[in-house]
Amino acid sequence: MKPPVRSLLGTDQLSVPEIEAILKLARRMDPKRPPQLLRGKRVVLLFYEASTRTRTSFEFAAKALGATTTLITSTQSSIEKGESLIDTGWTVTSLGADAIVMRHPCSGAPYLLSRFIPVPIVNAGDGLHQHPSQALLDALTITNHKKRLKGLRVVIVGDIFHSRVARSNAILLSKCGAEVIFCGPPDLAPDVAESIASGVQVCHDLDFALLGADVVMSLRIQKERLAGKQISLDDYIARFQVTPQRMKLARPDAIVMHPGPIVRGLELANEVADGPQSCVHEQVANGVKTRMAILATVLKAAQ
Ligand code: CP
Numbered sequence: 001m002k003p004p005v006r007s008l009l010g011t012d013q014l015s016v017p018e019i020e021a022i023l024k025l026a027r028r029m030d031p032k033r034p035p036q037l038l039r040g041k042r043v044v045l046l047f048y049e050a051s052t053r054t055r056t057s058f059e060f061a062a063k064a065l066g067a068t069t070t071l072i073t074s075t076q077s078s079i080e081k082g083e084s085l086i087d088t089g090w091t092v093t094s095l096g097a098d099a100i101v102m103r104h105p106c107s108g109a110p111y112l113l114s115r116f117i118p119v120p121i122v123n124a125g126d127g128l129h130q131h132p133s134q135a136l137l138d139a140l141t142i143t144n145h146k147k148r149l150k151g152l153r154v155v156i157v158g159d160i161f162h163s164r165v166a167r168s169n170a171i172l173l174s175k176c177g178a179e180v181i182f183c184g185p186p187d188l189a190p191d192v193a194e195s196i197a198s199g200v201q202v203c204h205d206l207d208f209a210l211l212g213a214d215v216v217m218s219l220r221i222q223k224e225r226l227a228g229k230q231i232s233l234d235d236y237i238a239r240f241q242v243t244p245q246r247m248k249l250a251r252p253d254a255i256v257m258h259p260g261p262i263v264r265g266l267e268l269a270n271e272v273a274d275g276p277q278s279c280v281h282e283q284v285a286n287g288v289k290t291r292m293a294i295l296a297t298v299l300k301a302a303q
Pocket residue numbers: 050051052053054055125134259260261
């Protein structure tokens with residue numbers, strides 16, 4: 001009997017031991033001297049939405065492990081001619097894909113495809129829903145500085161409402177014992193946000209939320225998704241921008257994170273984005289190692 005296909009769709013599907021196993025494997029991955037765990041495998045990067053970090057790091061990760069990759073985007077492919085998601089999935093599987101890394105603007109799209117396609121799907125971001133590889137690389141970054149997640153106070157500030165990064169992180173971090181506080185104006189951090197994961201709190205006062213914070217994770221203000229929201233960007237900057245003054249409220253050894261892309265001068269003051277507490281570049285670098293571990297895990301190339 002064939003073993004079941006194991007996709008990575010969301011952080012909710014991962015147990016704490018599974019999270020720890022991926023992080024342990026990621027720490028062992030050296031992109032300069034990689035183990036050739038995926039030699040002969042074919043990884044399709046199926047991107048229906050723009051990406052720089054996720055797409056590039058999955059490509060580097062797959063190639064570092066010896067796999068071949070091909071990129072399919074929603075322009076310059078038969079998707080433009082109206083081919084359905086499931087037909088595209090079947091096409092690349094019939095062509096010999098061993099795994100599909102997929103980004104899609106619609107929440108749930110990778111879950112749908114995974115029900116039809118007999119190869120692992122790695123969700124590289126679906127609409128407003130999940131971005132599990134980002135949460136895993138964020139956890140790797142945090143544990144590089146803080147050693148453990150349990151007991152940490154993590155403030156996630158910004159556009160929570162539209163953020164798949166916030167959802168994936170809140171689920172993973174609270175599962176691992178961190179205290180997660182969502183912060184933003186009510187339109188972007190509605191009180192229902194606390195239903196995303198048990199124990200998550202919502203706060204509309206950044207100065208209060210930052211008191212004693214170990215990790216400050218700022219999120220992009222998704223201007224393209226703000227239609228219908230009562231948001232003044234000037235008001236947002238005044239109340240929610242992470243500034244050097246505000247960082248004094250957090251613990252002195254607090255780290256600052258941002259999944260990127262940063263809208264400079266909006267979510268983060270430049271002095272914070274480029275300052276000594278910023279881990280933004282480290283997050284990007286950790287993306288390759290983490291995605292190497294994810295690909296090796298879903299393709300069952302690593303024990
Ligand atoms: N953080 C993130 O997902 O960035 P990209 O959209 O550039 O992949």
